[in-house]
Amino acid sequence: MSGFLRVSGLRAKFSLTVLAVVLYRLGQNLPSPGVDVRALRAAADAAVRDDRFYGLIDMLSGGGLLRLSVLGLGVFPYVAASVVVQLLVVTVPRMRALAAAGGAGAARIQRYVRILAVVMGALMGTAVAVAAAKGRLPGGDVLAGSGVGTVLAPAGAMTAGTLVTTWLMRLISSRGLGDGLAVLFFVQLAAVFPDLLWRVRQEEGTGAFAATTAAVLVSVLLVIVAVLVLDRAERRVPIQYARRMIGVRRFGGAATYVPLRLDHAGLVPAFTMLALLHLPGLAARLWPGGGRPDGLWTSPDQGSVWFMVVLFVSVAVLSVLSSAGAVDPARVADRLKREGAFVPGIRPGRPTADYLGYVRLRVTAGTPFVLGLVAVLPSAALALAGDQPFVTGTCVLLLAGAGLRTAGRIADRWGQHI
Incomplete structure (x- = not known):
């Protein structure tokens, strides 16, 4: 340092x-x-x-x-x-x-x-x-x-x-240093998280506090591993540039690749759906005459199976929609054709676009399911530990995601100096 x-x-x-x-x-x-x-x-x-x-x-x-x-x-x-x-x-x-x-x-x-x-x-x-x-x-x-x-x-x-x-x-x-959104989000979460754990100790006792702390540590570790794998892993499609003769010299012929990442959305779908699922509860408390009705949507229980199922499905669907426009196979194929590059064994143009789309579909097929599991993991771990994960599970997920994004941005730009 x-x-x-x-x-x-x-x-x-x-x-x-x-x-x-x-x-x-x-x-x-x-x-x-x-x-x-x-x-x-x-x-x-x-x-x-x-x-x-x-x-x-x-x-x-x-x-x-x-x-x-x-x-x-x-x-x-x-x-x-x-x-x-x-x-x-x-x-x-x-x-x-x-x-x-x-x-x-x-x-x-x-x-x-x-x-x-x-x-x-x-x-x-x-x-x-x-x-x-x-x-x-x-x-x-x-x-x-x-x-x-x-x-x-x-x-x-x-x-x-x-x-x-x-x-x-x-x-x-x-x-x-880092991404401004991730830095400020991480700071505002970290400012209240210690008080959140201390409140668990005061309300539930030392035993529940120890179980909650262990669940938090396990959840953070698993979320970090899953996010790092999804963020860093990629399928590299090899491409070859055509050779050209200018005079007596030969140019081109270099080999490189087109990276197809497993995930483009990150934890944004999880953050967005957590906010949307809790929005009716906020409206019920602020709307005149709304009161405080109980139920899944106006007072959601993050430890319930129904909430986890809804969160899992919604995060998976939103991750598919968020990643749909990240890579356009037709545009990539057109750029390769204009640059005189091609995928070995695949004809330029439409066949290359179809091949890239096929590879992208296979590579990213399991990503929505992994992101859905990551979204429900902290709440599930805290529920198994005996804590009510309404606040703690959300905070663990958001804190880990924001911290990873901040650390990743700093490591990418300044890792050689650390």
Whole structure:
């Protein structure tokens, strides 16, 4: 580590990343204007203790959303915008062509994501502020008034907070260490995870705490192994460049390969479906007259077989949809033909596209099932250990996924210095 920090430029990147993380955590603890801080903090702490669903919201937002902090929405507006744009890339031909346009197209898509993230932040911030004004958040009337200005103040603060969060993510990705989204997500999860384990010890006792800790360690290890295998493994289809004679010299003839990865979606389908499956429960608590009905959708039990089956199937389906547009065999075959390259034993053009599609289908056939198992693994392990995995299982999955993405990005760029 000391040698890593002595490398020219890395110390500045490390310092910038740490500064961005500190600013992010300060923003997640900075209350929005017009909020009764003491009443809201006490009510939020009580809600987290008494209701595991509110504990899940508190964990996912880094402890900021229930306290109406400026950066309380965290990275979720950006994640929601990324998922929407990714689905548009798969389904809309114009967006698909833009994604295939190289660096310029990717930069334009990222710009769309950032703009949509701010719009999502405005919608989410307004919804939370309206719910607080109507007394639907823990603590009842936590805003100093009920007028339009009282609602606009926290909504505007959280919208501006989304803009700041997006800027911090971009700053870390371009001038810091690691992927900005993964770094900030990992930080906000790691900030609340120790308190989550300590609460298990206080509520369940030392024996349950030991079993939960063992289940967490086993789950993290298995998730890491599965994600690393899926992320690093690839099928290399050999290709050969045609030889050309220019004068008396021979050019070309080099051999290389087309990499076909096992997985392109990562843990994004698991993150997305966990959020969607818990969205009805959040709506039931915030919607006027919604109350707190019990049931699979409004108060899901992550330890139940039905929840795990639904999560497994939905993650598998979403992973197939997310990976559908990652590699276009027809476009790859056309590029190889224009460059004078071919797959040995396969004719250029349509036969090459059919062959690449066949290989891709066989290589990625089992990936959705593995991702589905990874999604339900932490909850299943914690249920077997005797813990209620409503919050802990989700946190283990997200923490392992974000940590792996951060470590992988740093290792790819600076691994030779570590």
